[in-house]
Amino acid sequence: MDDKAFLITNEHGKGPFRLYTTKGSSTKGPWYCGIMFLLFWAVLFFSIVIPLFFRLPTVLHAEEDSGKGKFIGERAYKTLNDLNNIGPRVTGSNANEVDTINFLLNEIEDIKANMLEEYFTLETDVQITSGSHIYSSLLEMYQGVQNVVVKLSSKNSTSESYLLVNSHFDTVLTSPGASDDGFMVATMLEVLRVMARTEKYFEHPVVFLFNGDEEMGMQASHGFITQHKWAKNCKAFINLEGAGGAGREIVFQTGPYHPWLTNYYKKSAKHPFATTLAEEIFQSGLIPSDTDYRIFVQYGDIPGFDFAQMINGYVLHSKYDRIDVIPRGAIQNSGDNVLELVWALSNAPEMRETNAYRTGHAVFFDFLGLYFFNYTEDTGKILNYSAGVVTLLLILVSTCRMSAFSNLSCCQLMQRLIILSVIQIIALVFAMGIPLTIAYVIDSFGLSLSYFSSTYLIIGLYICPSLFGLSLPTMIYYQLQQNSNVSFTYHLQLGLHSWALIVSGLVLSLTEYGIRSVYILTIILVFYSISLALNLLTTFHDFGYNWTCLHICSQVIPFLNSSYVIYIYLLTMPAISGRSGSASNPDIIISVLSALLTVLCFGFLAPLINMFRRPSIVVFSLFLVSAIAMYLASSTQIGFPYRPKTNPERVLYQHVRKIFYEYDGSISQDESGYLFNFQDRREDQPYTGVNLTGSTKTKSECEKHMMCGLPLFDERWVGNRLQGMWLPRETIEPPSSTTLELLNKTVLENNKTVRFNFRVSGPPHLNLYIQPREDDFVTITDWSFSQDYLKNPPITPLSYHIFITFGIVKPPLEFFLDISKPSGDFNVPLFQLGVSGHYLDDAGDTSSQKFASTFPSHTVLIHWPSLYQRYIF
Incomplete structure (x- = not known):
């Protein structure tokens, strides 16, 4: 009997060309097995990946020191x-x-x-x-560090x-x-x-x-x-x-x-x-x-x-x-x-x-x-290219094999494969796009970071929606193809082949682009190819659902590896998002990581839910879990990001006194206040019980003054300057003085350059901000600091920013600036010079300490007094 004669072409009366043999049944399993199928992979993750990830060796004690x-x-x-x-x-x-x-x-x-x-x-x-x-954008300068x-x-x-x-x-x-x-x-x-x-x-x-x-x-x-x-x-x-x-x-x-x-x-x-x-x-x-x-x-x-x-x-x-x-x-x-x-x-x-x-x-x-x-x-490139090409060849062999055992030509099956590839691309877009949309919506309601303390919410907020998006298009497609003239088990294999085509394309293109971590996709592709080759050799490929055994077994290693790698980032990024500033939405990163986890782990598994009756129940269950997670994140204490001691909210601010000296030495502004550098997306929203009346955003000041007219401490303060907050208060008296002295002003021999010699003294952490006047063609041609930095100034509107740290050596510091002007007129304003002193070892005055005591218990405060003085020379 030839192979075609061996095939029985009716499956419960649904369509004329259903694959069914005595060697393997193509009858769909009960609906609840679809849910159990997904739960199996979750159990695999929690029983293998998590224990191995947190496994630590037994600590050795001093008595075990044998000199070996x-x-x-x-x-x-x-x-x-x-x-x-x-x-x-x-x-x-x-x-x-x-x-x-x-x-x-x-x-x-x-x-x-x-x-x-x-x-x-x-x-x-x-x-x-x-x-x-x-x-x-800074020049890091250090004196006497050890x-x-x-x-x-x-x-x-x-x-x-x-x-x-x-x-x-x-x-x-x-x-x-x-x-x-x-x-x-x-x-x-x-x-x-x-x-x-x-x-x-x-x-x-x-x-x-x-x-x-x-x-x-x-x-x-x-x-x-x-x-x-x-x-x-x-x-x-x-x-x-x-x-x-x-x-x-x-x-x-x-x-x-x-x-x-x-x-x-x-x-x-x-x-x-x-x-x-x-x-x-x-x-x-x-x-x-x-x-x-x-x-x-x-x-x-x-x-x-x-x-x-x-x-x-x-x-x-x-x-x-x-x-x-x-x-x-x-x-x-x-x-x-x-x-x-x-x-x-x-x-x-x-x-x-x-x-x-x-x-x-x-x-x-x-x-x-x-x-x-x-x-x-180079070896990686060879492996990646080989995996991609071999997979494509195996898909071709498999398609031709299907043609030999059905009434469709290879070209007709290729057309189905192309259609399924389009469906899978839509599924990929959904898998990535739905979590991103949720992240955007959650952030728009001020609910970002809801996973910060309750990281398991990530499963419902982003992983389940991604899996929902990955499964929905193929489920709808297969439901519409109930009476197709392609046997369902072949059709299911074509769906997996179409995903393999996408992965192969990614492997080949990302390798060409120079991405080395494409090895993750290569591992997935290699194991899929192995199972496909074995199914072709054993002829399981052509008998009911027999081929699924090898396929599912082949996905265990890629699943473990992919979930292990992405888990590293799902474990670390929530904590990082609590100190990455307020300018960007951290939920975007978490949603992308969750989607990557889903796509990498379930790309070759999600279509298999269609092996079971009523796959819509599985898809609906994913939707239900997502809805519950969104409710918990938005309407219960579970979604509040912070917890005392274990998951605190970082609150970073300075007690600032800022004084602006004009060209004639007069003071045009003398203000005090708290300058906040928000560490996470929620900014001041969780500061319950803290009186923030009169606070304003610092963005408007950045449009008026050099470096916002504020003592921006380091590169992170500079990067977050547009999202900062200023809260006025009564006058602050710094713990000690920070002073800038003009030692002398000398016109050099060319009569187009003037040298200013300064001495600055203060605490061990100082900042200098220098900005020449642009409208008079004033330039800094030489100074005491780095020539590389002088020749490569920060991008406008940032000024030169010199961050100075003193270790065992203490201030003062003497330096010079050579200011050139084509006209040689130096009796007018030439440049602004800002000086800030930071008193990191001081808790501030009584008012500052009282203000700090009003913050809730879930916060950790990092704050210090600082003095900012801006001069015009």
């Missing part, structure tokens, strides 16, 4: 506790410049006292450094190539910085201790850089890499950062252009956690942050790794960033990985001349923390 080179997590945790007890360590404060330096030196001295002196030498240097670099630098070498080593390991010990205002970055400081100290006490040779010396000024603009790392005596020998680095310390650390940047680095991570990391997608997202600017990694790459031209703790970012930069939020297993996890990686790199032959190994980027990722994959970008 084990990282002792309990000892590192104690070190972290001692460092944390110092309290907030703001650059320029006594806690940072004296107490923490002494703490580190004592720890290092203890390590040296117990070191194997017959094997190793240890050198310590406290670097006091000054300099500047351009960051965003680094504690340690070099550990094997005694018989002659290598002039060093490995650099870096973390920072300073913190932001009010934060004890347990996760950012005390966690990694303690990890480094323990790594240094273990290496110095283990009989294990390493060829290349290791430089441990404990840098004392990262939070104010990565200044201490710049001072090290551009000025320290050991910097020129550093050939690679490991940067250790923190953005929450409740879990595993992730490698989110590596290289650049040095894929050999990931080979060593693969060999050495006991608990791998890394993804190329993190690197591409971070470097795109979607995450409002930066690290010392950029400094080392940009100014040292050396390759390296960027590690970060990133779980529970809700406490980052707040008073709740304490040791009690960090599990001991987390520090054991980081220590195990970092210790082994340091040992591996310190013996790597590539370290002798890293530039010789400068090639393309790397593609890297881990699977559930169980295994790490890495390959070069």
Whole structure:
């Protein structure tokens, strides 16, 4: 009997060409199995992905230190506790410049006292450094910031190539910085201790850089890499950062252009956690942050790794960033990985001349923390192109096979495939568009961030609507095709093929565009192709629903991988959205991530709900879950974003006195008030009980005055200047003076340039804002600061902005400005000069403290007095 004769062409009287055989039934399953089918994947996620994501190793205790080179997590945790007890360590404060330096030196001295002196030498240097670099629209200038630098070498080593390991010990205002970055400081100290006490040779010396000024603009790392005596020998680095310390650390940047680095991570990391997608997202600017990694790459031209703790970012930069939020297993996890990686790199032959190994980027990722994959970008392109082409060929074979077992030609089936591809594109648009629309609507009603504390709302608000949009078009299509002359099981396969066509197109085009994280789509495509090839070889392809078994099994690995990768961002981005400013709608990002999760995980699964009777019940259930979530988000306390201690709202403001001096020295304006820099989308809406009467937006002031006439502290204050708020109050008397003195004014020999010499004094954190008059062709031709910044001024309407940090050295600072004017008339206004002093170690006067006490318990306040004075010269 031939294959065609074997086929029975009637399925319950519906249509003349339904596929039904004795080898496999094509009868649809009961409707409730459709819901169970979706729940199966949810159970798979919560039973496998979540436990593996949060899995941590058992912490080792001091009694387990046998001198065999084990990282002792309990000892590192104690070190972290001692460092944390110092309290907030703001650059320029006594806690940072004296107490923490002494703490580190004592720890290092203890390590040296117990070191194997017959094997190793240890050198310590406290670097006091000054300099500047351009960051965003600012010139970051630093005076007397400190680094504690340690070099550990094997005694018989002659290598002039060093490995650099870096973390920072300073913190932001009010934060004890347990996760950012005390966690990694303690990890480094323990790594240094273990290496110095283990009989294990390493060829290349290791430089441990404990840098004392990262939070104010990565200044201490710049001072090290551009000025320290050991910097020129550093050939690679490991940067250790923190953005929450409740879990595993992730490698989110590596290289650049040095894929050999990931080979060593693969060999050495006991608990791998890394993804190329993190690197591409971070470097795109979607995450409002930066690290010392950029400094080392940009100014040292050396390759390296960027590690970060990133779980529970809700406490980052707040008073709740304490040791009690960090599990001991987390520090054991980081220590195990970092210790082994340091040992591996310190013996790597590539370290002798890293530039010789400068090639393309790397593609890297881990699977559930169980295994790490890495390959070069060129290899990735080959894999991506191959997967796309092979999938297209298999689809062609499958379509021709369908033609051989039906009364339709291959061309007719191709037409169906094209129609289904259009349907799937519509489904993709719905899957992405519906969550985006919901995000826009929620934001328009002032309800953004409803998921901030109740992250499970994301399932109902965005994932279910996306799945609804992904399922609806195909469901409607298949319902309209009940009497089609194509068997339903073939029709269902064509639907999956059409999705494979779309994915193949994305893989090929994104690879051509240079997106390395397309590997996620390639994995999905490879497993679909494997199941399709096996179904064709076993002939399950042609017998009822038999082919679905292999197809469903083949989707388990892609589902786990895709959900694992996207979960990283669905876990971290809500916390980040609480400190990303008010200018953009964070729900947009969350909705896009949710839609990506849905599309990646269910693109090859959603059409299968049509295997069951009444798939509309499944689709309606998704709609119902979404409706319930929207109600909870909009009408109950569940949707209120903030919770005390665990999910606080950040409130950032200055107690400002601003004085405007005119050209003749008179005062045209002397005002005081609170200047708010909103950290999230809801702005002042949740400030219940706080009297904000008389407050105004700062946008109008930005149209009148240089830099809005306000003491914009750093790049984030500049970026949020149009969304700020000013609340007037009675006159503020700053804790101490910030003064600008004109020392002299000298016309230079060409009679077209005049030099102004100034002295500025005040607290350890100062800002200068300089803006020449535009209508008189006035220019700054020279000054005491960076020439690169002078020649590349910020884009109008921003002025020159010089952010100055003082560490162990204190003001005053003397500088000059050379002002040129073609007419040589210097007895008229030439430029504006603003000076702001920031008193970060002061809580303000009695009125300020009383005002702070009115904020609700779900807030964490970061505030300080500042004085802004604008002069015209």
